[in-house]
Amino acid sequence: MKNMKENIKTKSLGIFDSGIGGLTVVSQIIKKLPNENIVYFGDTARVPYGSKSEKVIIDYSLQIANFLVSKDIKMLVVACNTVSSVALDILSARFNVPVVGVIKPGAKAAALATKIKKVGVIGTRTTIRSDVYSKEIKSIDKDIFVISKPCPLFVPLVEEGWIDHPVTRMVAMEYLSSFIESGIDSLVLGCTHYPIIRNIIQETVGKNIKLIDSAESTAQEVANILKQNQIMNTSSRTPNYQYFVSDLPHQFDEISTRFLGRKLKNVKRIQLG
Amino acid sequence: MKNMKENIKTKSLGIFDSGIGGLTVVSQIIKKLPNENIVYFGDTARVPYGSKSEKVIIDYSLQIANFLVSKDIKMLVVACNTVSSVALDILSARFNVPVVGVIKPGAKAAALATKIKKVGVIGTRTTIRSDVYSKEIKSIDKDIFVISKPCPLFVPLVEEGWIDHPVTRMVAMEYLSSFIESGIDSLVLGCTHYPIIRNIIQETVGKNIKLIDSAESTAQEVANILKQNQIMNTSSRTPNYQYFVSDLPHQFDEISTRFLGRKLKNVKRIQLG
Numbered sequence: 129m130k131n132m133k134e135n136i137k138t139k140s141l142g143i144f145d146s147g148i149g150g151l152t153v154v155s156q157i158i159k160k161l162p163n164e165n166i167v168y169f170g171d172t173a174r175v176p177y178g179s180k181s182e183k184v185i186i187d188y189s190l191q192i193a194n195f196l197v198s199k200d201i202k203m204l205v206v207a208c209n210t211v212s213s214v215a216l217d218i219l220s221a222r223f224n225v226p227v228v229g230v231i232k233p234g235a236k237a238a239a240l241a242t243k244i245k246k247v248g249v250i251g252t253r254t255t256i257r258s259d260v261y262s263k264e265i266k267s268i269d270k271d272i273f274v275i276s277k278p279c280p281l282f283v284p285l286v287e288e289g290w291i292d293h294p295v296t297r298m299v300a301m302e303y304l305s306s307f308i309e310s311g312i313d314s315l316v317l318g319c320t321h322y323p324i325i326r327n328i329i330q331e332t333v334g335k336n337i338k339l340i341d342s343a344e345s346t347a348q349e350v351a352n353i354l355k356q357n358q359i360m361n362t363s364s365r366t367p368n369y370q371y372f373v374s375d376l377p378h379q380f381d382e383i384s385t386r387f388l389g390r391k392l393k394n395v396k397r398i399q400l401g
Numbered sequence: 402m403k404n405m406k407e408n409i410k411t412k413s414l415g416i417f418d419s420g421i422g423g424l425t426v427v428s429q430i431i432k433k434l435p436n437e438n439i440v441y442f443g444d445t446a447r448v449p450y451g452s453k454s455e456k457v458i459i460d461y462s463l464q465i466a467n468f469l470v471s472k473d474i475k476m477l478v479v480a481c482n483t484v485s486s487v488a489l490d491i492l493s494a495r496f497n498v499p500v501v502g503v504i505k506p507g508a509k510a511a512a513l514a515t516k517i518k519k520v521g522v523i524g525t526r527t528t529i530r531s532d533v534y535s536k537e538i539k540s541i542d543k544d545i546f547v548i549s550k551p552c553p554l555f556v557p558l559v560e561e562g563w564i565d566h567p568v569t570r571m572v573a574m575e576y577l578s579s580f581i582e583s584g585i586d587s588l589v590l591g592c593t594h595y596p597i598i599r600n601i602i603q604e605t606v607g608k609n610i611k612l613i614d615s616a617e618s619t620a621q622e623v624a625n626i627l628k629q630n631q632i633m634n635t636s637s638r639t640p641n642y643q644y645f646v647s648d649l650p651h652q653f654d655e656i657s658t659r660f661l662g663r664k665l666k667n668v669k670r671i672q673l674g
Contacts, residue, residue, distance in 0.1 A: 173457050174447050179560070184446050184648045187672075257651065281568075284557040287452070295554075295575065298568050375457045378530065399460075401674060 136359045140165040140368070141350065142196035142225075143205040146188075147175030148373075148380075149283070149320035150207030151387035153230065156347035157205070158369075161354070163361040165368045167199045173375035173399070176283060177210040178252025178319075185254070189215040190222065191400045195372075197223055202359055205350060206230065209251050209318050209342070213258040226353050233349040234316050234342030235264035239272060241314040241338050248307045248337070249276040250329075251318030252283070261318055275310050279303045279319075286321045287383060296325060300332040307333055316340045324386065371395040409632045413438040413641070414623065415469035415498075416478040419461075420448030421646075421653075422556075422593030423480030424660035426503065429620035430478070431642075434627070436634040438641045440472045446648035446672070449556060450483040451525025451592075458527070462488040463495065464673045468645075470496055475632055478623060479503065482524050482591050482615070486531040499626050506622040507589050507615030508537035512545060514587040514611050521580045521610070522549040523602075524591030525556070534591055548583050552576045552592075559594045560656060569598060573605040580606055589613045597659065644668040 141164050143154055148170050157164065169192050171177075177185050189211050193204060204219065204227045206212045212229030220227040238247045238261075249261040255278075262274040281299050290296045307315060315337050317323055323341050330339055354360040361367070373380070376397045384392050414437050416427055421443050430437065442465050444450075450458050462484045466477060477492065477500045479485045485502030493500040511520045511534075522534040528551075535547040554572050563569045580588060588610050590596055596614050603612055627633040634640075646653070649670045657665050 173453060175452075179448075179650050180446060181648050181650050253651065280561055281554075281557055284554055288553055295568060295571050298571060302568065375454050377452050377454050378526065 133358060136202050137361050138165065138363055139200055139202035140167045140370075141203050141205055142167050142199060142201035143207050144169040144171070144192045144196060145208040145320060146171050146177035146210060148172065148384050148387050151384060152320045152323050153205065153207035153343045153346055155387070155389050156343045157350055160347040160351050161360070163363060163367055165361065166370070167196060167201060168369070168371045169196055170371070170373045171400075172373045172377060172380070176252070177208065178254050178280065178283065180254070182214045182254070185211060186215045186218055188401070189219060193219050193223060195398075195400060197225065201225060203228065203350065203353065205346065207320060207346070209255045209320065213255045213260040226357070228346065228349055228353060230320070230342040230346045231260050232264055233345035234318065234340055235261055236268060237342070237345040238314050238316045238340045239265050239268040241340060242272060244311070244313050245269070245272045246310070246312045247272055247274050248310065248312040248315040249274060249318050250279045250303070250315065250322065251276075253278045253280055255318050261316060275307065275312060277303060277306065282325060283319065283321045286324045289386070291325055292328070296328055297332070300325070300328050304329065304332045307337070312337060314338045314340055317342060369394060372398050374398065374400055406631060409475050410634050411438065411636055412473055412475035413440045413643075414476050414478055415440050415472060415474035416480050417442040417444070417465045417469060418481040418593060419444050419450035419483060421445065421657050421660050424657060425593045425596050426478065426480035426616045426619055428660070428662050429616045430623055433620040433624050434633070436636060436640055438634065440469060440474060440643045441645065442469055443644070443646045444673075445646045445650060445653070449525070450481065451527050451553065451556065453527070455487045455527070458484060459488045459491055461674070462492060466492050466496060468673060470498065474498060476501065476623065476626065478619065480593060480619070482528045482593065486528045486533040499630070501619065501622055501626060503593070503615040503619045504533050505537055506618035507591065507613055508534055509541060510615070510618040511587050511589050511613045512538050512541040514613060515545060517584070517586050518542065518545045519583070519585045520545055520547050521583065521585040521588040522547060522591050523552045523576070523588065523595065524549075526551045526553055528591050534589055548580065548585060550576060550579065555598060556592065556594045559597045562659070564598055565601070569601055570605070573598070573601050577602065577605045580610070585610060587611045587613055590615060642667060645671050647671065647673060
């Protein structure tokens with residue numbers, strides 16, 4: 129039994145997203161768990177998921193999870209809010225490894241952060257329509273009032289590289305001004321792209337509203353589960369990072385570096401489905 | 402032989418796009434050729450193509466063309482600038498029906514329109530990088546000077562419905578201001594989404610620059626080829642319109658109506674690949 133645990137420890141974390149946004153989660157996991165091996169899959173050929181139907185998102189997620197599980201992983205991290213919002217239960221039921229999404233950790237952090245029990249949530253259309261952040265937050269404390277708002281243009285703005293740009297400020301004002309008057313004290317960044325424009329979001333809503341980055345909370349949750357199950361990697365070997373994508377579009381290097389905070393090495397293109 | 406031609410006449414036009422943008426082309430074809438039957442395919446599950454690699458775009462286009470050809474069509478219309486820019490020759494070589502893209506008709510219209518031999522082209526990253534508009538225009542008149550610019554945010558802005566919105570004006574100014582000083586007299590709308598924000602584009606570049614809508618030019622080209630081949634539908638029956646999509650996302654009805662200019666009936670979801 130002890131040997132089995134030892135074997136599991138050195139297995140990789142399997143992490144996936146609809147594209148490269150999930151690299152903000154990878155970045156936080158590397159920071160918090162520097163010994164862990166990682167296999168990442170980004171569905172760059174079929175990105176974005178935020179405007180697709182639930183059925184298609186579930187189909188694609190199962191294909192990706194099957195691929196990652198075939199890489200003999202010890203845990204599956206769904207580093208995508210859209211997938212976490214519609215497919216997490218199905219993935220948990222289907223596979224024999226712990227499955228962690230980004231919603232529950234973000235919801236928990238928000239419930240802890242709010243002092244006046246008023247929380248805002250922003251994300252893609254699909255995430256917001258699913259209402260899962262609100263359900264999760266209310267399952268922790270039913271008295272918390274949740275206001276949600278889809279912000280579909282933030283993803284293309286980030287991918288265009290308009291990180292500190294007057295248009296992005298204007299879009300942020302259009303999407304977020306209603307939060308300023310609503311009296312929330314915490315705002316969940318419910319999309320892995322949003323931490324990249326964190327500064328503009330913070331400036332727009334003002335410094336009295338605390339931003340909850342679900343990437344950070346998710347890295348903490350992954351650490352907790354590894355610890356509870358005693359399967360944290362304690363090896364002092366340099367960890368192995370493998371990145372798989374379904375397409376290698378132009379500017380991939382430039383954009384992915386922005387998300388991960390470092391250059392991706394060992395990137396392979398594979399086709400699923 | 403005469404009977405064969407008669408049979409061909411009543412066959413459908415097969416038209417496809419990466420999503421619903423191609424409906425602006427369908428709308429122009431219906432206007433110009435009201436007797437023709439139409440089978441449309443929109444790859445709404447995998448949209449957008451503009452940020453994908455050439456290889457993936459070619460794979461997806463072959464899947465779609467195979468599907469449409471299986472519907473016994475008499476012509477294939479590629480109502481997508483991105484696909485037309487990278488996959489048209491491959492599709493023409495592969496299938497036994499005339500294949501028409503949106504680039505050549507748009508390029509021809511631009512070459513005819515420019516009086517001072519200075520043309521601008523806007524489109525997605527992939528279309529602009531492929532440089533096909535420039536090549537096509539120069540193959541008609543090598544003395545025409547072509548200035549191209551990718552405008553990646555126009556598609557998500559149109560899909561967000563910000564058709565007459567200060568943010569869209571500001572983005573248009575950011576992308577298009579260089580054209581005002583460049584001295585062009587014609588500007589090709591090299592993406593099927595752009596006619597929807599035609600007014601803002603026209604206001605931004607000023608009324609002295611003529612906008613070339615490749616949807617209009619393509620409908621004219623389709624009419625010419627049907628005429629040349631004597632396969633125009635002369636039946637007085639109400640034409641049959643079938644719409645296939647790979648996904649039926651929320652708000653599909655609302656957005657597709659904006660593109661087609663009328664409500665889509667007879668829409669079916671099918672999965673390719």
